[in-house]
Amino acid sequence: MIYLDNNATTAVAPEVRDAMAPFFCDEYFNPSSMYDAAKPVKHAVESARELIAQFLGASYTSELLFTSCATESLNAAIFGAIRANPERRHLITTAVEHPAVLEIGKELQREGFEVSFIGVDRQGNLNLGEFVRELRSDTLLVAIMHANNETGVVFPIERLSRVVKETDPSILFLCDATQSMTKIPIQLNGNFRNVDMLAFSGHKFHAPKGIGGLYLRRGTRCRTFLIGGHQELGRRGGTENVPYIIGMAKAVECAAGNHADDQKRIEYLRNKLENGIVQKISNVEVNGSGAERMPNTLNIAVHYIEGEGILYQLSALGICASSGSACTSGSLEPSHVLTAMGVPFTAKHGSVRFSLSRYTVESEIDFVLDKFPEIVARLRRLSPYWDQAANKPREPQHVVPNRTHSS
Numbered sequence: 123m124i125y126l127d128n129n130a131t132t133a134v135a136p137e138v139r140d141a142m143a144p145f146f147c148d149e150y151f152n153p154s155s156m157y158d159a160a161k162p163v164k165h166a167v168e169s170a171r172e173l174i175a176q177f178l179g180a181s182y183t184s185e186l187l188f189t190s191c192a193t194e195s196l197n198a199a200i201f202g203a204i205r206a207n208p209e210r211r212h213l214i215t216t217a218v219e220h221p222a223v224l225e226i227g228k229e230l231q232r233e234g235f236e237v238s239f240i241g242v243d244r245q246g247n248l249n250l251g252e253f254v255r256e257l258r259s260d261t262l263l264v265a266i267m268h269a270n271n272e273t274g275v276v277f278p279i280e281r282l283s284r285v286v287k288e289t290d291p292s293i294l295f296l297c298d299a300t301q302s303m304t305k306i307p308i309q310l311n312g313n314f315r316n317v318d319m320l321a322f323s324g325h326k327f328h329a330p331k332g333i334g335g336l337y338l339r340r341g342t343r344c345r346t347f348l349i350g351g352h353q354e355l356g357r358r359g360g361t362e363n364v365p366y367i368i369g370m371a372k373a374v375e376c377a378a379g380n381h382a383d384d385q386k387r388i389e390y391l392r393n394k395l396e397n398g399i400v401q402k403i404s405n406v407e408v409n410g411s412g413a414e415r416m417p418n419t420l421n422i423a424v425h426y427i428e429g430e431g432i433l434y435q436l437s438a439l440g441i442c443a444s445s446g447s448a449c450t451s452g453s454l455e456p457s458h459v460l461t462a463m464g465v466p467f468t469a470k471h472g473s474v475r476f477s478l479s480r481y482t483v484e485s486e487i488d489f490v491l492d493k494f495p496e497i498v499a500r501l502r503r504l505s506p507y508w509d510q511a512a513n514k515p516r517e518p519q520h521v522v523p524n525r526t527h528s529s
């Protein structure tokens with residue numbers, strides 16, 4: 123199998139599995155228990171917190187809370203901020219967020235909040251003019267992703283958060299760093315010093331699924347969100363998921379240790395894949411190519427065929443890729459991200475996302491490059507948009523009108 127869907131989830135690293143192992147059957151004690159046996163467990167959890175807090179450049183270890191995933195962290199941050207600041211009822215986010223933020227925005231609109239969804243240009247860059255114009259005296263919160271899960275496009279969080287704080291320091295800035303965590307430098311005392319809250323999920327960087335984090339800068343007005351026991355300084359009740367917390371810290375440690383080498387190698391492989399496909403196949407374009415992108419992501423639009431067809435054929439060869447977000451790929455709707463970018467109909471239905479990790483090797487990329495052109499040629503033979511004889515797109519008058527994606 124060739125796994126190129128690392129933006130959906132990643133394999134647990136062997137070092138992570140080994141670090142977690144003792145905390146299942148041996149050191150299984152509740153970290154809140156008073157007896158001596160539980161003390162090393164409590165200590166291990168606090169060391170894990172310290173390691174991740176330091177990695178992110180947090181000023182205080184207690185600013186980092188453990189959660190079950192990024193979705194929980196984002197819900198906690200947004201609804202916690204609303205509860206703590208009931209007088210403000212306007213939020214800003216973008217049209218290309220992951221559903222974990224986008225759907226909250228839509229739900230809040232139904233509840234009577236005003237939510238501005240800032241658009242992007244054809245390359246996926248945020249419309250900065252629109253962003254600045256939407257900042258208002260009643261704006262409570264800005265919630266913006268660092269890197270897009272579908273295209274890999276990186277938003278300028280340093281600049282956006284600075285503009286927000288210069289406009290009104292009481293507006294809260296939440297960053298969804300789920301895709302960028304460990305891939306792109308984040309320093310909460312440096313480039314992210316104006317970010318108040320930051321969410322991430324361990325399974326995107328070789329920790330298991332079911333563990334995440336929320337950074338809450340000291341003094342941020344955000345109410346307790348999971349009411350229960352006194353865990354996480356009373357801000358998130360529920361017994362800590364000790365093995366997974368230890369695992370996530372180990373994953374951060376591994377990523378930090380090899381960061382520069384890993385990212386350079388991953389980028390080289392991504393570029394090889396990208397350049398190879400662009401050279402071998404006509405009528406393709408790289409979604410987000412003109413913007414700053416994460417080094418591991420390639421979202422490629424193959425005009426005149428359907429992405430689902432490509433994915434099935436790749437899957438038959440043991441290649442795992444995706445047509446966009448794993449959370450929306452069950453639907454036949456075109457990607458909201460590509461729609462917001464204005465990617466034309468004939469391309470957004472034929473877009474495929476490859477996402478690499480430090481376990482991706484060159485022979486896998488070579489295999490995909492060998493097979494991908496055949497797959498595209500086969501599907502184009504079946505496409506009503508493709509003129510087989512001339513080996514080019516059909517003239518528009520021959521195209522079946524109003525053809526839907528599901529037909």
Ligand code: PLP
Nearest residue numbers: 191192193220222271300301323
């Ligand atoms: N935000 C982004 C950008 C994501 O890519 C994802 C998952 O793909 C999430 C949030 C939600 O992460 P989780 O499903 O781990 O809660």
